[in-house]
Structure formats: structure tokens, C-alpha cells
Amino acid sequence: MARNKHPEETVKKILDAAQRLFTQKGYENTSIQDIIDQLGGLSKGAIYHHFRSKEEIFDAVCQRIGEANLALFTAIRDDPTRSGREKLRAMLAAACHNPGDEAVAAMMLETVRDPRFVITQLDEVFSLVAPHFIQPAIEEGLRDGSLPDAVQPRELAEVFAVLLNVWANPFVRPDEPERLRARVQLLARMLRSAGLDIIDRELEEDYVALTTLFHGPKDSAREPH
Numbered sequence: 001m002a003r004n005k006h007p008e009e010t011v012k013k014i015l016d017a018a019q020r021l022f023t024q025k026g027y028e029n030t031s032i033q034d035i036i037d038q039l040g041g042l043s044k045g046a047i048y049h050h051f052r053s054k055e056e057i058f059d060a061v062c063q064r065i066g067e068a069n070l071a072l073f074t075a076i077r078d079d080p081t082r083s084g085r086e087k088l089r090a091m092l093a094a095a096c097h098n099p100g101d102e103a104v105a106a107m108m109l110e111t112v113r114d115p116r117f118v119i120t121q122l123d124e125v126f127s128l129v130a131p132h133f134i135q136p137a138i139e140e141g142l143r144d145g146s147l148p149d150a151v152q153p154r155e156l157a158e159v160f161a162v163l164l165n166v167w168a169n170p171f172v173r174p175d176e177p178e179r180l181r182a183r184v185q186l187l188a189r190m191l192r193s194a195g196l197d198i199i200d201r202e203l204e205e206d207y208v209a210l211t212t213l214f215h216g217p218k219d220s221a222r223e224p225h
Helices: 007-025 032-037 044-050 054-077 084-096 101-111 115-144 153-167 177-193 201-213
Strands: none
Touching (some): 032 054, 084 115
């Protein structure tokens, strides 16, 4: 059999097809054969040459989405034209309008029930999100005057990141829109009392709109766990 001279192109085709199918059908309802059928003549052997299982493909798709997210938030953090406060708001807005969210939602509906997912999410909050994105923006806002004096920016960044990425995150705990709205409103008040007045009505509406990735019309909404 001839050697594949462009394995990275094959991997990209597999991941593109898998992400599209995971988005359309969900992870559980997508089979390896479904992915093969989207690959324009590539064989099952071509898939298993690069990935041992559908779960491995899933992990690779999530990693690719994560890398795209990391690049997006890094660009916001390092933007010299924005103040610290503007960077925090831009990060929140990007999280609400992320083009990868639909794929993530379709893939995560079952995965979020696994305790390992929550543990991974918390580890990411403390090792990446808070220290490398939220805290630098808070510290910059203190320096440039766009945020009022705040004590312990490191701890404030961790609280912000945990509440936003776990407690008020529809990917971690899918919920009905009005229940999520109540969480976001309380989060906004808590942050405001700590000196971070960054969640306004527009951001609230954008964040609540994320629930439509998990819930359809109210009469058909899935009961929260």
C-alpha cells in the first residue's frame, strides 16, 4: 500500500467530518461508519491508522476547538488597544459568540455527566483561565484605571473563573434560560460588589442565549440534572 504523503490532510478531513457530524447528530448518535461515509473514499483503515476509536476522534476534535479558543482569548488578552476592563468584557462576549459552541454543546450533553469532565474543567480554571487570562486583565485594569482598586486580584480572578466556568456555565450544568438568567444576574451583582462591573444587560442576554444550544422551546426543554 502506498504511503500517505499528506497525513495531516487526512487527519484534518477526519476531524472536519467528525466535528460536523457531532454537531448535527450528537456524539452518541455518530458512528465510525458515519464518519467514513463523509470522507470521499477514505477507508476505515485510514481512520484507524490515525485514531484507535471514536473517543480518540472526540478528544482530538475537542483539542482542536480548545486550541482555537486559546488563540482567540490570547489575542484579546494581548490586544494593546483595549483596557483591562474592555478585555474582560471582550472575553465574556467571545465566550457567548464562540463559533465552536454548537459543536461543543452537541458533543458535551453526555460527557458533562462524567465527573472527570468537571474535574478537568476545574483544573483548567485554576491552571489556565484564571492565572493566564482573567488575572492579567484585572491587573491591567487596576494599572490603567479602567477598574477600581481591588484586593487580591489572583483570588478575585479564581472566584470569577470558577463561578463563570462552572456554576453559571450551561455546558457544565444545562438549565432552563430563566434559571441561568438568575445565576448570571447574581454573578453580575457579586462581581460589581468586588469592583468588576463588567456584565451588563447585553452580555446577560448573550449568555442566557447559550441555553438554546441545550434547550428548545420551553415546553420541550430537558429537565436539568
